Amino acid sequence: MTTVSGTTATLDDLRAACDRYVEAADREYYLHSSGQKPTLELTEVNERLGRPFTTAALEAVLEARESAREVQERRRLTALAMTVSELCMERELAPLVDDLGTVQATATVDVDGETIGYYAASVAVQNEEDRARRERIDEARLREVERLNPRRERLLRRHHELVRELGFPGYVEFYTDLKGIDFAALGATMRRFLERTADLWREAVTPWFEAAIGVPLAQGRRHDLAALMRTRHRDAWFTRDAMLPA
DSSP states (O other), rough: OOOOOOOOOOOHHHHHHHHHHHHHHHHHHHHHHHHOOOOOHHHHHHHHHOTTTHHHHHHHHHHHHHHHOOOHHHHHHHHHHHHHHHHHHHHHHHHHHHHHHHHHOOOOEEEEEEEEEEEHHHHHHHHHHHHHHHHHHHHHHHHHHHHHHHHHHHHHHHHHHHHHHHSSSHHHHHHHHTOOHHHHHHHHHHHHHHHHHHEEEEEEEEHHHHHHHHHHHHHHOHHHHHHHOOOOOOGOOOOOOHTTTT
């Protein structure tokens, strides 16, 4: 039985604490993102359930991983280390995340004299058939994105700082270790894949895009792609009444 340094808690206790936290945090995100709560309150979740997630707890998990003999156990401990480390950082990041989430939920954009919620603007872009109005909605939304970007930058910079404070040299190395994915190699593989398939993509998308949007692909804008991927022509196949039975 491995105990977490400085406590009588075991790794199984830590796993249970992770389960409780993730369940509560996911519910908080759900209530906020679905519009049932105007504020995001991860800080409260952390105050209530985040105490077990410390650098000492992470070190205990990493030490247990080093001494694990079975491959499957090492994988389980790596997954636990990933969760614990992210929750360690979330304790620090929660106020910034709460601030950004709450501001975004209450932000609005003005288009043609109409006020649209910031989150709703992305949906409006997808659903708007008039291309000129769709562009105005998207431009208004992007102006709001720009206004909120300093908050996002603070959050991102602090995240990178916390990765180093946990003892990892950087963001990529952190996720490469704890997700077990060589992201540099994956990036190189995906770049080669994109190069090989670029012409195939254009051949497949061009007629679809031009028929649906009404302009050449070369003139397409970001909002056009959002409308294209909305696939309104398939709405008849997915009616509201049929959703639950399906």
